[in-house]
Amino acid sequence: MRAFVFPGQGSQAVGMGVAIADASAAAREVFQEVDEALGQNLSRLMADGPADELTLTQNAQPAIMANAIATLRMLEKDGGVRLAAKADYVAGHSLGEYTALCAAGTFDLPTTARLLRLRGQAMQAAVPVGEGAMAALLGVDRDRAETIAGAAVDSILAERGPPLVCTVANDNDPGQVVISGHRAAIERAVALAKEMGAKRALLLPVSAPFHCPLMIDAATAMEAALLDTDLSAPLVPLFCNVDAVAIADPGAIRVALVAQVTGIVRWRESVLAMQAAGVTQVVEFGGKVLAPMVKRTAPDLAAISIVSPAEVEAFAKTL
The missing domain is CATH 3.40.366.10 (Malonyl-Coenzyme A Acyl Carrier Protein, domain 2)
Structure with missing residues (x-):
């Protein structure tokens, strides 16, 4: 087939x-x-x-x-x-x-x-240009990516609130997951990703945060x-x-x-x-x-x- x-x-x-x-x-x-x-x-x-x-x-x-x-x-x-x-x-x-x-x-x-x-x-x-972002997390599965995204949101909420969006957008393969949401939360997730198990994390050159709320x-x-x-x-x-x-x-x-x-x-x-x-x-x-x-x-x-x-x-x- x-x-x-x-x-x-x-x-x-x-x-x-x-x-x-x-x-x-x-x-x-x-x-x-x-x-x-x-x-x-x-x-x-x-x-x-x-x-x-x-x-x-x-x-x-x-x-x-x-x-x-x-x-x-x-x-x-x-x-x-x-x-x-x-x-x-x-x-x-x-x-x-x-x-x-x-x-x-x-x-x-x-x-x-x-x-x-x-x-x-x-x-x-x-979403106004500049307010959203997406990032690729390499070397992690969807469960780990969701943990990283949640940690990014929690850390920003603890600092200043209100809650921001940072969620899995694309579950592409066992070692490549894309996250999407507010730029501040995505940038925080990228900063946290390596210490939380990702091999690499990088912002993607996109103009809007696709596949998120x-x-x-x-x-x-x-x-x-x-x-x-x-x-x-x-x-x-x-x-x-x-x-x-x-x-x-x-x-x-x-x-x-x-x-x-x-x-x-x-x-x-x-x-x-x-x-x-x-x-x-x-x-x-x-x-x-x-x-x-x-x-x-x-x-x-x-x-x-x-x-x-x-x-x-x-x-x-x-x-």
């Missing part, structure tokens, strides 16, 4: 999508369709930058999605592959869930692009948008971030997409759940981030990343 998976924010880079677009008319059509849906030449920004503009959440989210879908479309149209025939499940990391659902037919491409533009805008607007206004915005959006049942089930279970009911998908704005991305648990469901191969489209996480979580799973035209062609030959 096989799962197709799709990366989240942080996978963007100037030049993304250029090679795929040069190699495939199907990929070019994806970028053109996204540009038209957004009323923006996003494909030019992806190709030429500047990097700081591409990194803006409202641009990065649809760009990462477009790049991954273009890669998949090259496989499907040029390689004669149907997702439903070659994948048993889909999954995505954070915004990658929208990409996964687009790939599986729940959303069409223009709808996905517009939802991700709104999601990026709503997440950026939820501070994103509640963004969750409200997405709930309203998704209520106005038609969802089709996916061609194959989605392993969702918030519960790490496979779902296919459109109503359940809508609830999960709202919950993931403030909830934990349970990627490690999702990988283990896919393995327990019989998945033996995980294929990442449009990035090289998730496959290594899969291997660190479940070494027995085959995991590959597909980014370049050569990788698309090589994978097609194995199907």
